[in-house]
Amino acid sequence: MASKLLNFGSKLFKKTTQLIINGAHNNRRSASTSARNWIEKHPKLLAFGTLTGAAGLLMFALDVSVEASSDLVHPPAQNWGHKGLLSAIDKEGVRRGYQVYKEVCSSCHSLQYIAYRNLAGVCLTEEEAKAEAEGITVQDGPDEEGNYYDRPGRLSDYLPRPYANEELGRSANNGAYPPDLSYIVSARKGGEDYVFALLTGYCEPPAGFALREGLYFNPYFSGGAIAMGKLIDNEVVSYADEEVAPSASQLAKDVVTFLVWASEPEGDLxxxxxxxxxxxxxxxxxxxxxxxxxxxxxxxxxxxxxxxxxxxxxxxxxxxxxxxxxxxxxxxxxx
Structure with a gap:
């Protein structure tokens, strides 16, 4: 693909340069002598301008092709409270979202760049974060004798991965590896709107759409067929706050808010x-x-x-x- 783009750029540069020089020679009576001399004396600058214009047109065409892609439905824009210069992220939503992640998402998806110390003061108190960290076992070492040993987790330890390696994760999910969610909001076009629409957008496939065994239909996923099933549903998680109804949209909103915070824990600062x-x-x-x-x-x-x-x-x-x-x-x- 890169070689094709380079060949296309070189051909476009040669044709453009030839057209400009021929035009300058054919229109000697109307064009000024200084302009013609400038074109002939600055071929490198002309080449740079031509390649820059070609690259801009190529990027514009690629962006338009992505925006007008027909294999997925683009997510609608939601009114998120944390957007804006003077808006802080909802800490209560982050706490509830962490509960949803821990009970629903952590069995498949990791948060390898989030440590227990990051949760202290935001999702959990320091004592709760220490208690959760001590609930895991971390292999440490070597000790003075060169042996590795197991110890309880600390606040400085990162959240454990659900699978020891990628091959184990693929074998447990029909060949699809669940991505890490640390930067998933920043890594996907549409951000939190895309993740929210993906979690709540499961439906029956249209007539004529063939799904392989183990796949589910989601119009917001590229191609429509996704290996992750519908995990966010009504009352799959029970909130301690009885005033917040654990509906599917509320659970999706809270876990997306948590993932927004996880992608940039220092965003408010x-x-x-x-x-x-x-x-x-x-x-x-x-x-x-x-x-x-x-x-x-x-x-x-x-x-x-x-x-x-x-x-x-x-x-x-x-x-x-x-x-x-x-x-x-x-x-x-x-x-």
């Missing part, structure tokens, strides 16, 4: 830092502009003139003062 930097920079820029106007306005607006008459007059006055000083000195010496 970055927003706060951006607000602080913006406010401080605005204040400092205002002071800098005021000092610049105050200190440099006189230097920038001054004018220096050269007047020979004034210079000659000043030189005569200086020579006269020097002669008078010399004569007064001689008179003092005579006395």
């Amino acid at each position: 970055r927003k706060i830092l951006l607000i602080k930097v913006t406010l401080i920079s605005t204040f400092l820029i205002g002071i800098t502009y005021y000092i610049k106007r105050l200190k440099w306005s006189a230097l920038k607006s001054r004018k220096i003139f050269y007047l020979p008459e004034l210079q000659e007059k000043a030189s005569k006055a200086a020579s006269k003062a020097a002669s008078e000083a010399a004569s007064s000195k001689n008179d003092n010496c005579k006395k």
Whole structure:
């Protein structure tokens, strides 16, 4: 594919260069001589411009082809509360989403970049996070004798993987390997809208759509056939808060909120830092502009003139003062 693109780019460059040079030669009467000379003297710059334009057109065509893809339904935009510069992520939703992940998703999908210390203060208290970490067994070592040993988990340990290796995961899921969910929201086009639509979009396949055994129909998945079954359903998880109904859409919303947080645990801190930097920079820029106007306005607006008459007059006055000083000195010496 890369070689085809390079060949296409080289052919397009040659044809464009030839057309421009031929056009410049054929229209000598109307075109300016400087423009023709510039084209002939700067072939590298012309080549760079041609390749840049071709690359831009290619990327635009690929993006349009993805947007207009017919093998999946594009997810509708949802009104997420954490979007926006002044909006923080829903911590209660993150806690409920972690419960959904732990009870439903963790049996197949991993979160290999999230440690138990990340959960403390957000999804769990520090004591709860320590208790959950101690519930797993981690192989550590080697010790002083060079042997590996098992120990209880710590806050610094990462969440365990459901499968020891990829081959074991594929064999347990009909050849499909469940992806890691640490950055799944950032890695999929559509973000949280796509993940929410995928979790709630299972339905019966249309007439004439053939599904292999072990696959399920989901119009939001490319191709329509997905190996993951419908796991998010009404009341598959019981919330401690009785005011929140564990419906399928609520469970999907909460687990997507948790995955948004997992993809960027420091997202709220970055927003706060951006607000602080913006406010401080605005204040400092205002002071800098005021000092610049105050200190440099006189230097920038001054004018220096050269007047020979004034210079000659000043030189005569200086020579006269020097002669008078010399004569007064001689008179003092005579006395």
